[in-house]
Amino acid sequence: MTRERGIGQGRRYDVVVVGGGPAGLNGALMLGRARRSVLVIDSGEPRNAPSAHMHGFLSRDGVPPGRLLEAGRREVTGYGGEIISGRARSASREAGGFVVELDTGARVHARRLLVTTGLTDELPDVPGLAARWGRDVLHCPYCHGWEFRDQPIGVLYTGERSVHQALLFRQWTEQLTLFLHTGPGLTGEEAERLAARGIAVVTGEVAEVETADDRLTGVRLHTGELVPLRAVAVVPRAVPRAGVLASLGLRPVPAPHGVGEYVAADPTGLTTVPGVWVAGNVSAPAATVLVAAASGATAAGAINADLVDEDTHRAVLRHRDPFSHESESVLCAQVMGGRRHGL
Known part of the structure; x- marks a missing residue:
């Protein structure tokens, strides 16, 4: 059984993953194995839900999409990750990271965000x-x-x-x-x-x-x-589910050949907002299930490396001056600001 549980106000995680499809779950799996605290917020709206089977996924060809997600949830929670059903309404920056507000009014805090909300096919x-x-x-x-x-x-x-x-x-x-x-x-x-x-x-x-x-x-x-x-x-028109990104100032841009829009990011999924990554169809409309899952793993590796940099920076400052009272917000600003780069 997948372990899903409620969250308390003010709960803080290393990473909050918004979207529980193949990209989000594979990202959460990698982060859990990296011993990061992870929360996945899943609205239960996978793009391929109408399809009876998925194909082109080595070792999973012909498997119903829902069965892959069930297995993924078990694996994520097996490494300590948490999964809740709900919809992220907005996100905003705060000292030390981000706060995500759900449609229930609950708020969770994260050092980094991975948004894998997918897209809607407009026919x-x-x-x-x-x-x-x-x-x-x-x-x-x-x-x-x-x-x-x-x-x-x-x-x-x-x-x-x-x-x-x-x-x-x-x-x-x-x-x-x-x-x-x-x-x-x-x-x-x-x-x-x-x-x-x-x-x-x-x-x-x-x-x-x-x-x-x-x-x-x-x-x-x-x-x-x-x-x-x-x-x-x-050929459907791709409409990213980018509401939570819009609240951070990230807007979709036109996709090639007039087939819709996508959220721009670098090869690891890092957006122009430091600390915010994207993966899956929200940033790659043509990605298959296998490619979407792989992009979640790629983003997770980059996020963990970014957190390692921040943790190391903190440790160096403490090592230099064990009695320093430099605030967490200043430390995070130094690291996240240094990691920002253009697309």
Whole structure:
């Protein structure tokens, strides 16, 4: 059983992890093994919740996403980490670190923050599309392509990235149709590339997604024509769950190719706010589960190294003057200020 418990007002941790998905749990696992006190705040909204299985994760291929999270929670708590259900409403700087306020009004304190809140996939407004998301309405061929190999797949064109998506899905099936739903339309080069790969192009908006017996059967165009399909691929718009970061002055920036936004960070996940790291889909919209988990581990290593620097700085000052009354806030400001760097 996973050990989850409430928190008391004023509780202080080395690291508070906001977000209990693969990135957050893997970060917490690494920090727990580093003998850091860690609290994970989990709102229970994993991005891949609609999917029955996850793929491309070595040794866990085909495992339901929830089962991976259950195992991760057991491992984190096995190293002394704490996990609570809730939502972080805001965070602010205080002497020695940060204070995080939950939607319940509870407040916890941390020397460092790791934010792994993920993102929301914003889909085109087509009736029936959202209800099939993660099942037979897809976005990642590496996650779902094998399951729909050699079957008719439609790609909903909403911009330049959709052409790239169609060319990728062509690896899994020859029965591929690109629907020019919205967007600027194809360039001559794009049309040639699609034709060369035998990808059909249909002009006209898609009116709705058709289903029968709890499975997608096709799309109906505004003309009334029904095109039989087994799956539909779409490029969603990535919307980071960045509310807690916004309270610290961190705002998402536009992602390449107009596919949404992300929170910028350096390769370790360190943001422009000293002491605040990000990992997973909040900073890398295209990251798979395995990549998201790895980014959590990378951030954890950087956070622990940063804390070691701070602990060592304190120890040096005490060694020089055992009777020094220099405040904790000054010490932390010296170390965290020295660690700040640009992206």
